Amino acid sequence: MAEIExxxxxxxxxxxxxxxxxxxxxxxxxxxxxAYCAFPKLNVAVELSGYDGDYGYNEKKLHLAFTGKEDCLSNDTETLCALAHLITDIIRELPDVLPF
Structure with a gap:
């Protein structure tokens, strides 16, 4: 049986x-x-870096997540780069996660 740890x-x-x-x-x-991001309509979820300004790592993770997908983003390097930068900046502004 599954339990909340x-x-x-x-x-x-x-x-x-x-x-x-x-x-x-x-x-x-x-x-x-x-950190993470999800594109619900595109059925894509990605584990990302929570470190400030880790744009390169997050770009790579988005590229990997969309590789092989039928969506137009799979080959759109410019858009994936722009999304990675915006998402990384949004994550940077969020407070750290703490236990209840």
Missing amino acids: RKYKCNCKEVSITHNGSSYLVICGKHING
């Missing part, structure tokens, strides 16, 4: 990001071991 306060944001005429709903936040 620990509980943590949730620090997340839901944002709509536009780039090159397209709009993306993104849920992003911090968790106890780092």
Whole structure:
């Protein structure tokens, strides 16, 4: 039987990001071991770095998450780079996660 081991306060944001005429709903936040983002409409969720300004790592993670997807983002390096930078900045502004 599954049991809750620990509980943590949730620090997340839901944002709509536009780039090159397209709009993306993104849920992003911090968790106890780092950060994440999800694109619910695109069925993509990504583990990200929670460190300030870790743009390069987060860009790579987004590229990997969209590789092989039928969505137009899989080959759109410019948009994925812009999204990674915006999401990283949003995550940076969130408070750290602490236990209840």
